[in-house]
Structure formats: C-alpha cells, structure tokens
Amino acid sequence: MDIGNAIKTCRIRRGYSQTKLAELAECSVSYLSLIEHNQRDITLSTLQKICHALHVPIGILLFLGTSHDEFGEMSKELEAELAKSTLVLLSAPANEQNN
Template sequence: MNISHAIKLCRTARGMSQMDLAEKANISTSYVSLIEGGKRDISISMVENIATALDTTAEIILFMAADKEKLVNIDAKFADDLSMSILELLSAKKSGVEEARL
C-alpha cells in the first residue's frame, strides 16, 4: 500500500501545494512533506482529515493506495483505469471550482 503516493496524486490533481493542503488539514507543511515522502505512517483518522481537506473521501485515497495485485476481485487494468478516472474527476472538480470563482 502506498498511501503517500495516493495523497500526493490527489493533492496535485486538485492543484494544491503542500502548504495549501497543510492549511486545509490543519497540519504542518513539513508533516505533509514527510507523509508524501513515505517517512511517516499515518492513522486512518489522519487519512480522513486529509481526504476532507482534498474534498474527497478516505476510501478513494485508500483504493488508490492499494497494491493492485491485492485487489483480487478487480482486474488490475480496470483498477488502474479507475484510479486514472478518479484523478481526472478530481482535476475536473478543481477546474469547475476555479471557473465558479470567475
């Protein structure tokens, strides 16, 4: 499971910096950096906190973090395609928010 990579993917899809995420999640920028660098394990409650700050769910982050070969009931290609679709939706949602601000 690579939760650090999933969080970084979701953050960048949202167009957020580590500082933006830290502010929204009420944690330090250095802690975000340590999480994304895989240097800190995080609790489920912290995943939920970060997911809320990213305007997504912990379940989506955990799915994206799952080792595809361990998703025994889901074809690996389908899991990859689904992850890419999630990132596209996160990016599209970010664009929609930006357009609404104009």
C-alpha cells in the first residue's frame, strides 16, 4: 500500500501545494511531506481530513494507493482502466464536481 503516493497524486491533480493541503487538512507541511514519502504512518482521522480537503472519498484514495500485487486476480487491463478513469475524475477542480 502506497497511500503517500496516492495523496501526492490527488494533491497534484487538484493543483494544491503541500502548504495548501496541509492548511486545509489542519496538519503541518512537514507531517504531510513525511506521509507523502511514506516515512510516517497516517492516522484515520488525518486521512479523513486529507480526503475531505481533496474532495476524494477514502475508497478512491485507498484504490490509488493499492500496489499491483495487491489486486490479486484482477486483470491488468481492468486495473489500468479503473486507475485512468479515477485520475480523469480527479483532474477536474473540486468545485466543478459538486455542481
């Protein structure tokens, strides 16, 4: 599981700096950086705050953080299509998705 990379990917897709996301998620920039580099474990409450700030359901973030070997019997093609569709959705600004 690479939840740090998933957070970073979503943050970049949203156009947020680490400073902006840390502010919205009510955590320090240094802690967010450590999470993104998988150098600190993330608490559920912090994960919820980050997901809320990114306007991303926790399930999507967990999917994006799942490594290839964790998908088991899922075909590589389906895995790629799901990831591609998810990233397309994340490319839209968060306020546009609420309309």
